Amino acid sequence: MPDETRGPRERMVYSAAQLMRTQGPAATGVREVVERAGAPRGSFQHYFPAGKDQLVGEALLWSGDFAARWVANYPRTTSNPTPGGLFTHMVKFWKDEFTARGYARGCPIMATTADLAGSESAANEQLRTALDQWEGAVIDELVRMTVPRRRARRLATLMISTLEGAVMSARVRHEATPLTTVVAELTPALNAAVD
Amino acid sequence: MPDETRGPRERMVYSAAQLMRTQGPAATGVREVVERAGAPRGSFQHYFPAGKDQLVGEALLWSGDFAARWVANYPRTTSNPTPGGLFTHMVKFWKDEFTARGYARGCPIMATTADLAGSESAANEQLRTALDQWEGAVIDELVRMTVPRRRARRLATLMISTLEGAVMSARVRHEATPLTTVVAELTPALNAAVD
DNA sequence: ACACTACTATGACATTCGTCATGAAAGGAG
DNA sequence: CTCCTTTCATGACGAATGTCATAGTAGTGT
Numbered sequence: 163m164p165d166e167t168r169g170p171r172e173r174m175v176y177s178a179a180q181l182m183r184t185q186g187p188a189a190t191g192v193r194e195v196v197e198r199a200g201a202p203r204g205s206f207q208h209y210f211p212a213g214k215d216q217l218v219g220e221a222l223l224w225s226g227d228f229a230a231r232w233v234a235n236y237p238r239t240t241s242n243p244t245p246g247g248l249f250t251h252m253v254k255f256w257k258d259e260f261t262a263r264g265y266a267r268g269c270p271i272m273a274t275t276a277d278l279a280g281s282e283s284a285a286n287e288q289l290r291t292a293l294d295q296w297e298g299a300v301i302d303e304l305v306r307m308t309v310p311r312r313r314a315r316r317l318a319t320l321m322i323s324t325l326e327g328a329v330m331s332a333r334v335r336h337e338a339t340p341l342t343t344v345v346a347e348l349t350p351a352l353n354a355a356v357d
Numbered sequence: 358m359p360d361e362t363r364g365p366r367e368r369m370v371y372s373a374a375q376l377m378r379t380q381g382p383a384a385t386g387v388r389e390v391v392e393r394a395g396a397p398r399g400s401f402q403h404y405f406p407a408g409k410d411q412l413v414g415e416a417l418l419w420s421g422d423f424a425a426r427w428v429a430n431y432p433r434t435t436s437n438p439t440p441g442g443l444f445t446h447m448v449k450f451w452k453d454e455f456t457a458r459g460y461a462r463g464c465p466i467m468a469t470t471a472d473l474a475g476s477e478s479a480a481n482e483q484l485r486t487a488l489d490q491w492e493g494a495v496i497d498e499l500v501r502m503t504v505p506r507r508r509a510r511r512l513a514t515l516m517i518s519t520l521e522g523a524v525m526s527a528r529v530r531h532e533a534t535p536l537t538t539v540v541a542e543l544t545p546a547l548n549a550a551v552d
Numbered sequence: 553a554c555a556c557t558a559c560t561a562t563g564a565c566a567t568t569c570g571t572c573a574t575g576a577a578a579g580g581a582g
Numbered sequence: 583c584t585c586c587t588t589t590c591a592t593g594a595c596g597a598a599t600g601t602c603a604t605a606g607t608a609g610t611g612t
Contacts, residue, residue, distance in 0.1 A: 170559095184475035188384035191599065204560045207601080214600065266475035272525055276471035279528040280379035280461035293529050319526060319535050320542045326525055327518030330467055333474040334488050340514050347515045351546040365589090386569065399590045402571080409570065 170201035171209045179221040183270040187218050187285070188277040212284075218274065219288035225270040226292025230299035237306070245356060246349035248303050249321050253341050256329050260341075265333045271296075272326055297322055309355050317355060324348060365396035366404045374416040378465040382413050382480070383472040407479075413469065414483035420465040421487025425494035432498070440551060441544035443498050444516050448536050451524050455536075460528045466491075467521055492517055504550050512550060519543060 168176075177199040181190040192214050196206050210216040236251045237243055259267065271292055278285050297318045304314035324344050331340035363371075372394040376385040387409050391401050405411045431446045432438055454462065466487055473480050492513045499509035519539050526535035 186381050186383050186472040188381050189472060192601090193599085202560050204562075208559060268471060268474065271529070272467065273471040275525050275528055276463060276468040277381040277384060279463065289529050293526065316538050316542055319523070319538045320519070323522030323526055323535060323539055324515065324519040326522035327520065328514070328522075330470050330521055331488065331514060331518055333470055334466070334484050340518060343511050343514045344518050347511055347546070351542070387571090388569085397590045399592075403589060 173199040215284040222288040226295040229296040233299040245352035368394035410479040417483040421490040424491040428494040440547035
């Protein structure tokens with residue numbers, strides 16, 4: 163939610179992330195972002211002299227940080243951390259999102275990949291950074307559960323990939339069942355890594 | 358590849374699918390599609406009187422059909438069909454794509470979901486149809502391997518979700534390792550469904 | 553009071569977008 | 583031949599895009 167106490171710059175980055183993940187960065191106009199952020203139009207060119215690319219890039223970094231923080235918060239939600247539990251925790255974010263706010267909003271990383279990964283946009287680097295930060299947080303949690311680092315990297319790739327795909331399926335179908343399905347099907351395989 | 362023998366209509370649908378999956382449907386203009394298809398500009402409004410929505414929708418249906426046919430072709434590639442083998446076969450398409458043509462092109466279904474799933478576009482229905490057709494083909498193959506239908510549905514969801522997410526990760530990273538990783542990590546769990 | 557930076561305001565630029573209107577060829581049927 | 587449907591050609595429309603130029607205000611430090 164947009165915090166009025168935060169400055170216009172932060173509100174623009176946040177609004178950009180929200181719009182990007184519902185309609186993709188390509189269809190998200192800077193005027194639209196500025197208006198939604200309740201920011202003065204002239205401020206955009208002041209805070210983001212590099213233009214739209216910069217705005218999109220910062221929205222991506224914000225998203226990556228948000229995802230990483232969500233993952234890192236997992237230990238505080240349980241007394242018995244497991245890989246399957248972590249995956250459930252990651253999925254829970256989207257279940258809550260979908261049931262509370264509908265299926266209009268997706269993942270900013272997926273949306274930007276779809277629109278810009280094929281171009282030579284400057285956002286490509288931040289895309290990578292955001293995904294790395296998110297995946298790094300998952301790896302850290304798995305390592306904390308005594309999963310060997312090398313294996314943790316592989317499991318993190320699996321978890322994030324499956325989650326992203328399930329989010330896509332859920333949005334297409336307008337139902338959360340793909341999320342619950344992948345959790346149920348993946349949990350045994352994930353938990354086998356710590357036994 | 359665009360077949361010159363096919364009519365301009367089919368070429369436009371194909372070109373639309375190709376452009377959509379590299380830059381998203383939002384950033385794909387009808388003029389661009391027409392030009393790339395080598396089709397006369399005036400023909401667009403004749404073949405697609407409903408405008409861009411119709412073009413995007415048909416490109417999606419084409420994509421769903423393509424994916425389903427690829428899946429249905431699996432039995433002809435092996436003498437010992439297994440769920441893990443099917444998943445490997447699905448992943449193989451993208452490995453070939455990425456190594457041969459780079460990481461510019463992704464999945465049209467993912468791209469359209471990212472750009473249009475949040476809107477009330479007419480493409481939403483064809484999105485669903487395309488995904489259903491693809492998933493239906495996977496289910497059929499699993500059932501053919503004596504996987505119970507109910508379980509096959511769940512595994513198909515898992516396979517497609519994981520594949521889509523891995524494709525996303527691979528495009529972000531500009532490397533195919535996420536694809537090989539998810540295959541290796543998922544194969545045992547998938548094959549356990551037939552033993 | 554002055555100067556300097558941070559921020560906001562507004563208008564205009566050239567492009568591109570999807571769509572529509574209008575008309576011209578093409579080609580088979582009678 | 584004429585008629586008629588299909589297909590293609592071309593120009594224009596209003597709206598929206600990202601970006602830039604220019605000028606104004608606020609506020610701080612000296």
